[in-house]
Amino acid sequence: MANGSFIAVVAFLAGGAFVALMPDVSTRLQRTVGIAPGNAPTQANGTSGQAAPKIPVVAMDDDRIKLAHIDLATVGPGMVAKRLAVPGTAIPDAGRVSHVSVKLSGTVAELRKNIGDDVTKGDVLAVLESREVADAKSEYLSARLANELQQDLTSRDKSLWEGRAVPEQQYIKSRNAAAQTEMRLNIARQKLLALGVEADEIAGLPQSPDASLRSQNVRAPVSGRLAERKVELGAAVGRDNLETELFVIVDLSRVWVELSVSSADLPQVREGQSVRVSARGLPETATGKIVFVSPLLDKETRTARVVAALDNTNGYWRPGSFVTAAIALSERDVGVVVPATAIQNVDGGKAIFVRNKDGFEKRSVVLGEQDGQSVEIVSGIAAGETIAVSNTFSLKAEFAKPRDED
Known part of the structure; x- marks a missing residue:
């Protein structure tokens, strides 16, 4: 009885191969044996005979975006710098x-x-x-x-x-x-x-x-x-x-920032370099330029006096305040720069939320150098796209919610 079943299976397979090789056999007969054109068996990995996965989108119109206090910005090229952070003090401009x-x-x-x-x-x-x-x-x-x-x-x-x-x-x-x-x-x-x-x-x-x-x-x-x-x-x-x-x-419309630079870092510092100044507890930053690098070192601290000029038209920087200055040692232009607030950690990677006609889509990105609150994007988005740059945590939470399968 077992021999009979084995012979039947072999005959069935041989018949199927014969039908596939005969051009005159009807398509209907080929479908009967499961080898009709366009009906190839689905692969285990889903790459054949299956529609492309749908990109997840959080649907939001302009009114909802405004209500959620999400700010938008168009990304584009910018400049990033390698910076040296040193302590300093705001003082009046001696002149x-x-x-x-x-x-x-x-x-x-x-x-x-x-x-x-x-x-x-x-x-x-x-x-x-x-x-x-x-x-x-x-x-x-x-x-x-x-x-x-x-x-x-x-x-x-x-x-x-x-x-x-x-x-x-x-x-x-x-x-x-x-x-x-x-x-x-x-x-x-x-x-x-x-x-x-x-x-x-x-x-x-x-x-x-x-x-x-x-x-x-x-x-x-x-x-x-x-x-x-x-x-x-x-x-x-x-x-x-x-x-x-x-x-x-x-006259405090312009102030100086007096910096202390170590002897090891001093060869990289020169007059004319830009300086980004910030202070603990103050949300704003300002950019100035180095106007003086002392040729002498302090005997006790082995540091040199470096002075940067800073515009203070709004009176924001008070003389005597302790600040941190990030000196731009080298600068380069990059294709895409975004604010650091636009980036979120999602599923172990970095993601940005891109605005489209329906709302926001999550886009995985590769980061480059970070310059203060600006970050270079190596890949993932292109210049000219509109992204969310504030309150992006709410978008991350929306994407984390369970969704119905299509």
Whole structure:
């Protein structure tokens, strides 16, 4: 009985092979034996006779994206750098600190600005009363009057000499006297300028009341913020061991970041390199440039002083703050750069969520170098695609939910 079954199986297989090799056999008969064209048996790995797997998508329209606080961005090329992180301190720009001092003896009669006030170049900060400035102004007015009179006499003598009414010697003497009075006037004017009196104040002295002769305005030489006020109302200032510095004005629209770079790293640091500055507890970062690299090393720490200039128009960086500076040692352009917030760990790999017409699709990516909060993408997405760059954890959670099989 077993021999009969074996013979039947062999006959069936032989018949199937015969039918497959005969071109005139009908397709219907080939299908009967399971070898019809287009109906090949399905492979175990599912690569034949099976539709391509469907890409998982989280369906979200624009309103839902806005409600979920998901920000979008179009990816594109950028620059990444190899950076050296060093500690530092924000300090005022030394070229933007002004010490306001007096050049004469007197007392403080008025204080018109207080510490913390913003000042503009030319603003009156204080008013002094000084016998010295009163003497200098009086001397100037006297010299000015003498010069005017002598210039009139010289003009008259010149006219008389030209009319042969006076000898030439008289005109020469008058002309010499006019030159001397003019010289004295210029000396008196220069003395007032040296004491700190402005040119427009000097020009207005003849029309000023007598009481103003003893007053001296102390003006702001630069615009900025009043950082220090070193005198009080009624204080004596000036020479003879008295206080001469009244105010300190600092322009903080640009600050310096003073860095300490070790001797081992110093050969890689040079002027002109960009620096990314951050501080603990502060969400913002800023970018500046190195303006000075000291040729000397500190004897104790074996570090060099490096200074970077940083724009501070918004007043965000306060002098005295401790910061971390990442110096760009080398930079290169890459094809695709994304924010670090766009990347999530999914199934043991890195993924980015790409916006499409239906919502978001999960895209596995290969990362390159990271530069602060920017990351190079080696493969997985192309420049020009739109991705989610914030609150991406909510998308990761959506993809982690179980889904119905199609």
